[in-house]
Amino acid sequence: MSAKEVSKEKSMIIQKEMLSRHFKALSTAKETGKKVVYTFVPGNLSELILAFDMLPVYPEINALQSGMRKKSRDFIRDSEKIGYSEDVCTYVKCDIGMMLNGNIGPTGEKLPEPDLLLLSYTGCFTFMKWFENLERLYPGVPVAMLHTPYQEGGKISDEMVQYMVKQLKEDVIPKMEKVSGKKFDPDRLSEILGYARQSQDLITEIFNATKHKPSPIDAYFAGVYYIGPINAGFRGTPEAVEYYRELNNEVQLRVKNGQGPVTPAGEMEEERFRLVLEGPPNWTNFREFWSLFYNMGAVIVASSYTKVGGVYDLGFRHDPWQPLESLSKYCMNCYTNLNLPQRIDLLAKCINEYEADGFLINSIKSCNSFSAGQLLMMRTLEDRLGIPVGFIESDLVDPRYFSYSNIKNRLDSFFQMLDQRKIIQNQQTA
Numbered sequence: 001m002s003a004k005e006v007s008k009e010k011s012m013i014i015q016k017e018m019l020s021r022h023f024k025a026l027s028t029a030k031e032t033g034k035k036v037v038y039t040f041v042p043g044n045l046s047e048l049i050l051a052f053d054m055l056p057v058y059p060e061i062n063a064l065q066s067g068m069r070k071k072s073r074d075f076i077r078d079s080e081k082i083g084y085s086e087d088v089c090t091y092v093k094c095d096i097g098m099m100l101n102g103n104i105g106p107t108g109e110k111l112p113e114p115d116l117l118l119l120s121y122t123g124c125f126t127f128m129k130w131f132e133n134l135e136r137l138y139p140g141v142p143v144a145m146l147h148t149p150y151q152e153g154g155k156i157s158d159e160m161v162q163y164m165v166k167q168l169k170e171d172v173i174p175k176m177e178k179v180s181g182k183k184f185d186p187d188r189l190s191e192i193l194g195y196a197r198q199s200q201d202l203i204t205e206i207f208n209a210t211k212h213k214p215s216p217i218d219a220y221f222a223g224v225y226y227i228g229p230i231n232a233g234f235r236g237t238p239e240a241v242e243y244y245r246e247l248n249n250e251v252q253l254r255v256k257n258g259q260g261p262v263t264p265a266g267e268m269e270e271e272r273f274r275l276v277l278e279g280p281p282n283w284t285n286f287r288e289f290w291s292l293f294y295n296m297g298a299v300i301v302a303s304s305y306t307k308v309g310g311v312y313d314l315g316f317r318h319d320p321w322q323p324l325e326s327l328s329k330y331c332m333n334c335y336t337n338l339n340l341p342q343r344i345d346l347l348a349k350c351i352n353e354y355e356a357d358g359f360l361i362n363s364i365k366s367c368n369s370f371s372a373g374q375l376l377m378m379r380t381l382e383d384r385l386g387i388p389v390g391f392i393e394s395d396l397v398d399p400r401y402f403s404y405s406n407i408k409n410r411l412d413s414f415f416q417m418l419d420q421r422k423i424i425q426n427q428q429t430a
């Protein structure tokens with residue numbers, strides 16, 4: 001690594017300003033009369049929320065921010081004190097703990113109470129239980145639920161789309177009209193979807209850049225920052241398009257210059273291992289976790305986690321000409337709503353197209369939605385592609401389940417295996 005200081009790129013500054021404006025708007029929502037919607041990242045209806053000029057709050061983003069700011073330990077403890085068991089998803093416990101402590105958001109400003117709880121349910125049962133709890137904690141706040149049919153058969157049928165459009169028309173939109181006091185304007189929604197589409201094109205191009213060698217970015221550790229605006233309510237805005245255009249320019253310049261990813265320790269000088277990674281990251285020890293990879297010259301060239309708010313590399317785009325249908329298809333295409341064979345096929349596609357040397361799973365103790373079936377994924381990919389596979393364990397925001405030495409031991413063995421394979425491959429081609 002070069003010891004040079006990591007300077008802030010223009011895209012980082014744009015993102016910081018966007019997020020700070022958003023949290024400012026949230027903190028003053030009650031004075032400005034803006035209505036606030038609590039909702040989730042997977043299957044989020046950001047464009048619809050924007051069409052009603054409402055502001056979204058994503059509890060799981062607050063939880064991960066609390067994890068990064070070392071606040072989650074106490075929040076989780078406070079939730080456990082009032083009866084949440086050790087097995088409950090730690091995003092939920094962190095979020096409830098944050099509420100019990102005054103609901104102070106990531107920027108230190110108080111988050112407003114919700115005017116609407118919008119549960120768009122996409123494959124993770126915890127979402128339902130989470131919102132049942134929020135409903136109890138915010139009595140009287142209306143709840144709109146959008147039920148997304150699971151892609152059990154690996155296909156989206158017309159009936160499934162119509163089932164969702166009906167819910168949007170008959171339940172979700174009327175509730176939004178009532179809460180916001182505004183009539184639904186389909187033209188406004190179409191305009192917003194047009195921006196969403198542009199952002200989706202750009203983010204796909206950005207993540208595709210990892211096909212280059214060296215990869216100009218880390219698609220997981222830096223990728224979680226890149227998906228920030230598209231997942232945090234900005235997807236259908238001109239600001240998001242500007243952000244992704246700028247980021248894409250920066251990434252393409254790195255490709256042109258043959259540069260590797262920027263890490264907290266500077267620019268990676270040698271790309272030794274290219275990996276595809278399945279599972280969310282650990283947030284409480286994010287830097288330490290990342291260092292276990294960049295210190296070994298390991299770059300994540302694709303990850304399932306960065307597709308949690310939308311799988312765009314398979315071609316899905318919001319469609320301004322079919323607004324409600326495309327909102328429905330978006331929800332059904334979320335990673336957590338794909339069946340296991342679809343997830344395995346997607347990961348296999350990434351391993352092949354991004355020419356990965358290995359496949360790694362970070363299994364999250366408290367996230368059943370990601371963890372279920374991960375061993376099957378690992379064995380299937382190993383058999384199908386003959387690729388070295390590895391398995392590590394941690395948690396989202398509970399620091400009690402991050403063990404640096406355990407993860408390091410497992411990664412050391414995994415990297416040794418990758419090294420050995422490279423030696424054998426080189427001997428065979430020599």
Ligand code: SF4
Pocket residue numbers: 060089090091092124125126127336366367368369370396
């Ligand atoms: S269990 Fe996993 S997918 Fe479900 S809410 Fe928790 S972190 Fe999200």
